Amino acid sequence: MKTYPCPTPWRIAHPNQHNADNQRLHDYYTYNATLQPYLCRCGTWHLTHNLADELPTYLEPTPADVRRLQALDNTAFRDLVDADIKRTGPHQDRIALRAPELRTRWRWALKALLRTVQTQLDDDGNAEWRTKALTYQEAVRIRLDECRALRLHALDQAA
DSSP: OOOOSSSSSSSSOOOOOOHHHHHHHHHHHHHHHOOOOEEOSSEEEEEOOOOGSOOOTTTOOOOHHHHHHSHHHHOHHHHHHHHHHHSOOHHHHHHHHHGGGGGHHHHHHHHHHHHHHHHHHHSSOOOHHHHHHHHHHHHHHHHHHHHHHHHHHHHHHHH
């Protein structure tokens, strides 16, 4: 299995499934938290509330998916990046976004979405909308960090 930089570095990294499962049980009995262990793309185990949101480690981008995403116009590509941020896009598309051939375009789309949300935040909105916009802004920044980490990882692998 290839490993990549962790897309969720704020989560505790467990070296194996047994340790993650012990933490899951501890969290359940201590905090009544229902969590599921999963193998992250970084090669360690994490816990999550929603297993369906996490990118499966066994999927690699297919050349056909990468070509399909490369052929998207800018609006459709940005919509796909938005769906990835919200974790609503298909796993295959979310995996393909991380392909080396698409990382620069992914980064530009993320930066455009960040500028858009920052502009919207400059306008006054109600408190509930503002909270959602700030949450979205943080999610965009997390994806930008992931994109940077993948680009640096590729440079390290080439060296």
